[in-house]
Amino acid sequence: MSLHVAQSMPDSVLLQARAGDVRAFASLVRAHQGSVFSIGLRMLNRRDAAEDLAQDVFLQLYRKLDSIESLEHLGFWLRRVAANLAIDWLRRLPNSVTQPLDENVEAAAQEPEGDLLMSRELMRLLGELTPHARAVMLLRYQEDRDVAEIATMLDMPVNTVKSHIKRSLTALRGRMIGAQLIDCEELP
């Protein structure tokens, strides 16, 4: 929903927010809150921490609105700040990554039991990746960003991003096959 709202939003909303219109700023928040919150949730594995992180990101945005040039830039800025802030939090609190992702269980609650198990396992395995690899995977598959953009967001070489994606995909597939959640036929 948020992504659609963000894509259909006119540039004037950003200009209004920059001019001090609080309601316009709230519209920007609603358009991007899902994306920012999900990065926090899947990076930190904790709902409360994800909400804190999202709030921190939007407060930073409020202070730096004048540096945002367009809605496209806004999306880039929010993802970059959210991912890097989450990596930073994980460095400071490395033990916070062991919790299961209840949010994704909720999201998958209406799915068949097999899918629910797969979702849980996928989130658990994602939580086992290094913070940088996890951020790469989320920006690639949750946010659908291309490799070059991810490299810029995380300030790492393009080849490192590609390497993270390749290794993470292999690890995730292997673990899911091991847990019999997907068939061997899905191997490349």
Place this chain on the structure above:
Amino acid sequence: MNENFENELRRRLRPVEPPDGFAERLMQALPVDAKPALMVAFAKRPTARWRQFGMPAALAASLLVAVMVGQRVGIEREMRAEQQGREASMKLMQALRVTSQKLDLAYEAVNPPPAAGDEENRS
């Protein structure tokens, strides 16, 4: 097949919305005194401009005032010196006049004018 797995990841990693009321709580958490960056930028602009142009302008103005005051002091000093010169000249002239009168008197005292009979005897 690889693509299938990636698509599956995309499907399962769809963004989820934060708890209800997130935006409202965030708006309440916005600092009351702080304004959006652009407003702050506008508010700060005079300070920034003062730093950028004000200081050099103040220095230039100070320099101009110093030069004008210096010139004025110089002119006044010159005028005072001229006035003093004039006064000294007048005093000198006065002194010369007095001296001349005194010398005339002294001369007359030393060389009195000849009496009327003496004139007649000479002729």
